[in-house]
Amino acid sequence: xxxxxxxxxxxxxxxxxxxxxxxxxxxxxxxxxxxxxxxxxxxxxxxxxxxxxxxxxxxxxxxxxxxxxxxxxxxxxxxxxxxxxxxxxxxxxxxxxxxxxxxxxxxxxxxxxxxxxxxxxxxxxxxxxxxxxxxxxxxxxxxxxxxxxxxxxxxxxxxxxxxxxxxxxxxxxxxxxxxxxxxxxxxxxxxxxxxxxxxxxxxxxxxxxxxxxxxxxxxxxxxxxxxxxxxxxxxxxxxxxxxxxxxxxxxxxxxxxxxxxxxx
Amino acid sequence: xxxxxxxxxxxxxxxxxxxxxxxxxxxxxxxxxxxxxxxxxxxxxxxxxxxxxxxxxxxxxxxxxxxxxxxxxxxxxxxxxxxxxxxxxxxxxxxxxxxxxxxxxxxxxxxxxxxxxxxxxxxxxxxxxxxxxxxxxxxxxxxxxxxxxxxxxxxxxxxxxxxxxxxxxxxxxxxxx
Numbered sequence: 001x002x003x004x005x006x007x008x009x010x011x012x013x014x015x016x017x018x019x020x021x022x023x024x025x026x027x028x029x030x031x032x033x034x035x036x037x038x039x040x041x042x043x044x045x046x047x048x049x050x051x052x053x054x055x056x057x058x059x060x061x062x063x064x065x066x067x068x069x070x071x072x073x074x075x076x077x078x079x080x081x082x083x084x085x086x087x088x089x090x091x092x093x094x095x096x097x098x099x100x101x102x103x104x105x106x107x108x109x110x111x112x113x114x115x116x117x118x119x120x121x122x123x124x125x126x127x128x129x130x131x132x133x134x135x136x137x138x139x140x141x142x143x144x145x146x147x148x149x150x151x152x153x154x155x156x157x158x159x160x161x162x163x164x165x166x167x168x169x170x171x172x173x174x175x176x177x178x179x180x181x182x183x184x185x186x187x188x189x190x191x192x193x194x195x196x197x198x199x200x201x202x203x204x205x206x207x208x209x210x211x212x213x214x215x216x217x218x219x220x221x222x223x224x225x226x227x228x229x230x231x232x233x234x235x236x237x238x239x240x241x242x243x244x245x246x247x248x249x250x251x252x253x254x255x256x257x258x259x260x261x262x263x264x
Numbered sequence: 265x266x267x268x269x270x271x272x273x274x275x276x277x278x279x280x281x282x283x284x285x286x287x288x289x290x291x292x293x294x295x296x297x298x299x300x301x302x303x304x305x306x307x308x309x310x311x312x313x314x315x316x317x318x319x320x321x322x323x324x325x326x327x328x329x330x331x332x333x334x335x336x337x338x339x340x341x342x343x344x345x346x347x348x349x350x351x352x353x354x355x356x357x358x359x360x361x362x363x364x365x366x367x368x369x370x371x372x373x374x375x376x377x378x379x380x381x382x383x384x385x386x387x388x389x390x391x392x393x394x395x396x397x398x399x400x401x402x403x404x405x406x407x408x409x410x411x412x413x414x415x416x417x418x419x420x421x422x423x424x425x426x427x428x429x430x431x432x433x434x435x436x437x438x439x440x441x
Contacts, residue, residue: 150292150310150311151292153291153292153309153310153311154291154292154293154311156291157290157291157292157293157294158293160291192325193307193309193310193327195289195307
């Protein structure tokens with residue numbers, strides 16, 4: 001039986017879908033069988049981020065209603081052995097699936113796969129309730145902004161109420177230089193309020209925009225900082241102890257030179 | 265003495281009040297209403313709300329909305345390890361922390377003094393309650409340590425003076441604008 005993990009945030013635009021795609025790909029790169037489930041019915045994105053949009057025949061709603069078998073709806077990713085996607089429907093809405101149906105689908109997938117990762121829609125309404133219905137563990141994504149942290153706090157409360165205890169936190173789009181200048185919440189500020197375990201910190205990285213638009217997960221980019229952060233997160237999910245990477249390292253040439261000569 | 269009469273009503277009212285223990289952190293969107301005293305073992309995060317007809321004690325950081333003495337009890341108080349609420353209400357007084365003031369890194373107590381919500385440092389072992397509680401303890405035959413403390417303090421209220429207002433405790437803004 002595999003693990004069923006939901007990736008959620010409350011607030012939109014903090015990087016749930018990007019995190020889902022990259023964590024899934026990261027786990028698949030390490031040889032695990034991973035099923036990604038896009039629970040954002042009506043606003044599906046995960047297929048686009050993974051570059052699998054043009055291969056969708058059946059979707060989550062079709063499976064829930066018995067129009068096709070689960071295996072028919074699963075799309076295999078050609079770049080990563082063991083990575084599969086169960087896409088969301090685009091022409092229906094969140095009410096097209098019931099929590100019990102989600103639970104059943106996730107359960108079936110967990111018999112086949114090592115990891116089932118659910119991409120939760122933004123908000124805390126029906127779509128959120130569907131997405132967490134089948135999950136056993138939760139990862140909460142936030143950015144270093146008060147609004148995102150507030151929503152993450154709300155979501156953690158709701159997850160706890162739904163018996164999804166001890167969710168893990170990913171802080172996305174951190175800008176070390178702004179933190180250093182005191183212009184952005186730092187990691188400790190966020191952990192002080194949310195009081196949950198930190199799974200990883202992803203620095204702001206323009207490369208993510210490039211790779212996402214191309215439909216290639218950044219996790220396979222060996223040179224990018226965000227890719228490294230996602231690879232570390234995948235390893236931590238697998239139970240490895242990986243220290244947080246040095247976010248300062250990515251300074252520009254000048255700051256790096258300063259550091260070398262001892263002025264930084 | 266005005267304080268003494270307040271003390272008696274506090275003591276009398278207090279006997280009827282029940283206390284509920286919340287052994288966890290209250291997160292955004294979660295709220296507690298209780299007709300009595302509320303003790304939170306954990307934080308009260310921004311966006312969370314605690315309303316009690318009696319006192320509110322937070323063994324953690326209080327960053328959300330808190331309303332003590334919600335039934336109109338002006339003798340109610342709020343105590344927290346970190347008193348940084350979004351808004352603090354006692355009876356029908358509404359206050360908010362002054363902007364730009366760094367939060368105190370120590371426990372504090374808030375209550376109504378001379379018609380104004382006043383925040384003072386809370387020191388463990390010292391009595392809080394502006395003398396009212398000491399009267400209560402004496403009436404109930406409090407432990408000897410209590411009396412020893414009091415004599416050491418010269419019989420005055422067991423409170424440290426506030427840091428910002430020359431021994432008077434800091435006052436929080438009354439208006440919400």
